[in-house]
Amino acid sequence: MAERRIYDDELHAQFVTFSCYQRRRLLDDPRARQVVMAMLADELGKFDGICCGFVVMPDHVHATVWFPQPGQLSSFMQNWKSRSSRQLKRFVRGHFREYAKSLDPKQPFWLQKYYPLNLYTEKKAREKLDYMHLNPVRAGLVEQACDWQWSSARYYEQGKPVGVPLGWVF
Numbered sequence: 001m002a003e004r005r006i007y008d009d010e011l012h013a014q015f016v017t018f019s020c021y022q023r024r025r026l027l028d029d030p031r032a033r034q035v036v037m038a039m040l041a042d043e044l045g046k047f048d049g050i051c052c053g054f055v056v057m058p059d060h061v062h063a064t065v066w067f068p069q070p071g072q073l074s075s076f077m078q079n080w081k082s083r084s085s086r087q088l089k090r091f092v093r094g095h096f097r098e099y100a101k102s103l104d105p106k107q108p109f110w111l112q113k114y115y116p117l118n119l120y121t122e123k124k125a126r127e128k129l130d131y132m133h134l135n136p137v138r139a140g141l142v143e144q145a146c147d148w149q150w151s152s153a154r155y156y157e158q159g160k161p162v163g164v165p166l167g168w169v170f
Helices: 030-047 073-095 097-101 122-138 153-158
Strands: 013-019 050-056 060-066 115-119
Touching (some): 013 122, 030 050, 030 060, 030 073, 050 122, 122 153
Antiparallel strands (some): 050 060
């Protein structure tokens, strides 16, 4: 089988997707989704990255990110997932003790892999932005994308802050 490659040398924005281990709904609690967003904002600052959009769902995350130096995506993703995993495991153990007992502490919080897609054009970037913003609507969590507090939809539709600094690189 061919080795999965990350193409991160062209300074393109990257649409990334990653999921909770075994697609468990570990992000059902709003406080857990907030941890993911806080870690996203923090890691973007460390890498001088720009987030063009994001959504945190109950069992997975989508984001479009851009970095000023080639080859930063893998390190950024490793840091974001690792730091958020540690905090989220503590959160689950502290707030959902009975549920935490059913989880093997050796199992990861996130699936190991993430899936990037290079965004070469503004048209493709807007397509992915719409796709991620409509995720909560398609999942039946809200009626309108801007009603989901854990995405960038409110920023784009209403100009409201969403807890993660956003920018458009296209």
